[in-house]
């Protein structure tokens with residue numbers, strides 16, 4: 001069935017879901033249609049606040065997003081949740097798990113919950129997450145929440161697609177235990193110590209520790225002292241304060257009127273402009289990788305070369321050289 005842009009702009013969910021499927025498709029014949037669709041909707045995007053919610057598995061991200069999403073809806077927002085879970089294609093079950101946990105939000109008419117697509121992911125974040133964000137914005141969602149698993153590259157990718165990066169922490173666990181690499185704290189705009197209901201003294205201690213650790217760090221956003229809040233996704237404690245913090249952040253960035261796009265003078269706008277360049281580079285990398293593996297001359301050699309590398313008769317570096325040569329020759333006119 002054909003994708004109808006006016007239906008997407010009118011917020012038709014079925015059309016939106018279909019458009020997302022098209023955008024995420026890896027079939028070459030869908031690509032042209034997907035790109036045409038993007039061009040058409042791009043002018044209608046950007047009127048939103050994009051939030052990344054990160055933290056180790058079990059930190060409570062899905063539970064938190066459900067509660068925070070509902071709060072945002074009560075405050076007048078339309079919420080879209082995109083789950084980016086690099087483990088989902090391995091465990092299979094976690095997609096269902098996330099959906100089930102966000103059952104209240106999923107069923108709400110002002111929310112749209114999209115689980116992560118299985119496979120087709122480059123470095124954790126789905127290769128089309130950025131484009132999916134634009135689609136849901138065009139459909140009228142003004143608060144975008146990206147759930148991401150707290151590991152390496154996918155964090156950097158998630159930060160590179162959002163305006164506000166929220167890190168969930170557990171009380172009672174040392175930095176090593178939680179795997180807070182310094183790098184992740186460095187990209188955070190706010191830290192929320194979740195599950196404070198379970199152990200308040202530990203939560204407050206964690207908060208104080210994080211605050212002092214952050215005190216000496218240069219914030220990602222200049223002039224913004226990264227707040228550390230404590231609360232609970234299950235009791236809702238701390239969520240109001242988080243909404244206030246998010247609002248303060250928007251104002252701090254020069255984004256005062258959320259009913260329009262961020263003004264060109266705002267830091268939101270500047271951050272997003274830089275993200276457009278990232279988009280281009282992502283598309284280049286994605287296109288090259290797929291083109292490489294689709295190339296007939298590469299494919300004709302790949303299995304043989306792989307076997308040689310595996311049994312030690314060919315160095316990986318030499319193998320790459322061979323395949324690159326084959327690729328170059330294959331792509332000559």
Ligand SMILES: Nc1nc2c(ncn2[C@@H]2O[C@H](COP(=O)(O)OP(=O)(O)O)[C@@H](O)[C@H]2O)c(=O)[nH]1
Nearest residue numbers: 057058059060061062063194195198232233234
């Ligand atoms: N007591 C308590 N339990 C929580 C809280 N937030 C999440 N949980 C529980 O922690 C477990 C993991 O939560 P989940 O949202 O799936 O974590 P995720 O892996 O980060 O998405 C679930 O059993 C939740 O019910 C909280 O604030 N307090």
Ligand SMILES: [Mg+2]
Nearest residue numbers: 061062098147
């Ligand atoms: Mg989850």
